[in-house]
Amino acid sequence: MARRRRRFALVLLIALIAVPVVEIYVLIQVGQVIGPWWTVGLLLLASVVGSWLIKREGARAWRALRSAVDEGRMPAREIADGVLIVLGGALMLSPGFVTDAVGVLLILPLTRPLLRRILTGVLERRMVVVPGGSDATRPGAGPQGPIIRGEVVDDGM
Numbered sequence: 001m002a003r004r005r006r007r008f009a010l011v012l013l014i015a016l017i018a019v020p021v022v023e024i025y026v027l028i029q030v031g032q033v034i035g036p037w038w039t040v041g042l043l044l045l046a047s048v049v050g051s052w053l054i055k056r057e058g059a060r061a062w063r064a065l066r067s068a069v070d071e072g073r074m075p076a077r078e079i080a081d082g083v084l085i086v087l088g089g090a091l092m093l094s095p096g097f098v099t100d101a102v103g104v105l106l107i108l109p110l111t112r113p114l115l116r117r118i119l120t121g122v123l124e125r126r127m128v129v130v131p132g133g134s135d136a137t138r139p140g141a142g143p144q145g146p147i148i149r150g151e152v153v154d155d156g157m
Helices: 002-034 036-071 076-093 097-107 112-126
Strands: none
Touching: 002 036, 002 097, 036 076, 036 097, 076 097, 076 112, 097 112
16 A cells, blocks of 8 residues: 555656656746747636637536436536546646646537546556455455444533
8 A cells, every 4th residue: 555655645746757858848938839828818818718618618518417416316426527627627727738638628518528538447457346345345244343332421521
């Protein structure tokens, strides 16, 4: 478990260093090709389009979530869509073409199903299933000792 956390921290550190470097490189390259003002204009246009897309897809995901809850079914797909839209929106908030492109891929309804399957696969691999049901995960169950059921009485002190 500790090794996994260290590996995650290392990957996060590398991403926090590499993403800004890649963004700056791409901004410089685009600026050299189309000029600095057009680059700024393109970034502003991407922000406006991204905001509109987040609002539209977020509202659609919210309606789907409400519908699933109203029908009494587990809204797993709808929650995954919401997570992807929020993540995509966060990426679109940071200035840069690379994060905008990844954010749009997370938000678009055409690419979201593929990314939802990837997200679901990652979460399924990380989940731990404990044999024996829910009591097996509670403190005191199994080899640690019996579960003592009781009630807390407040005497007013």
